[in-house]
Amino acid sequence: xxxxxxxxxxxxxxxxxxxxxxxxxxxxxxxxxxxxxxxxxxxxxxxxxxxxxxxxxxxxxxxxxxxxxxxxxxxxxxxxxxxxxxxxxxxxxxxxxxxxxxxxxxxxxxxxxx
Amino acid sequence: xxxxxxxxxxxxxxxxxxxxxxxxxxxxxxxxxxxxxxxxxxxxxxxxxxxxxxxxxxxxxxxxxxxxxxxxxxxxxxxxxxxxxxxxxxxxxxxxxxxxxxxxxxxxxx
Numbered sequence: 001x002x003x004x005x006x007x008x009x010x011x012x013x014x015x016x017x018x019x020x021x022x023x024x025x026x027x028x029x030x031x032x033x034x035x036x037x038x039x040x041x042x043x044x045x046x047x048x049x050x051x052x053x054x055x056x057x058x059x060x061x062x063x064x065x066x067x068x069x070x071x072x073x074x075x076x077x078x079x080x081x082x083x084x085x086x087x088x089x090x091x092x093x094x095x096x097x098x099x100x101x102x103x104x105x106x107x108x109x110x111x112x113x114x
Numbered sequence: 115x116x117x118x119x120x121x122x123x124x125x126x127x128x129x130x131x132x133x134x135x136x137x138x139x140x141x142x143x144x145x146x147x148x149x150x151x152x153x154x155x156x157x158x159x160x161x162x163x164x165x166x167x168x169x170x171x172x173x174x175x176x177x178x179x180x181x182x183x184x185x186x187x188x189x190x191x192x193x194x195x196x197x198x199x200x201x202x203x204x205x206x207x208x209x210x211x212x213x214x215x216x217x218x219x220x221x222x223x224x
Binding site: 004006040041042043090092101102103104105106107108110 | 146148150155156157158159160163203207212214215216217219
């Protein structure tokens, strides 16, 4: 079955540590995205990539970094510079590189930093 | 610029009640419109979509019609079930951007 996988589902880290969230898709989609969701809030775009080896900052990129070395993978690193990293992180992809195409989401990773 | 405004929740309904969740949008050009659903602890799932004016998207008993004259895309279901309890997001795509509403939480009680 085609889809987007995110691992792990739950992640716990100590403050000051960097942590990398995994996102893999086998939909052959060109574009991939990372969103952050806080309780009772909508989605905020962190980073997106429309093509391999290229990515752009979204609305809240500070304290985060990404890479896109392979079409199917778009890992997100939450660095120690991110002031409030505890949140639910959602990865998504879309068929083509334009942000106008419908997006398909993974199951999410809940990160807790103490 | 483009934006989406959806009705604030939370919404609580009894099983078999009629559901409406309002969504209005502001956009230049001809955006596509979507409804996504998020069940507790999960990612978002595409529920339905409409790509041009007067299109009706439908899925699992839910419907929404793309109304250009009122810039609206309200979500409706004739008879909700407990399993419909979730958060619903209206979304718009256009101008190389994708915009989500803030979400409306629905709880259906038996």
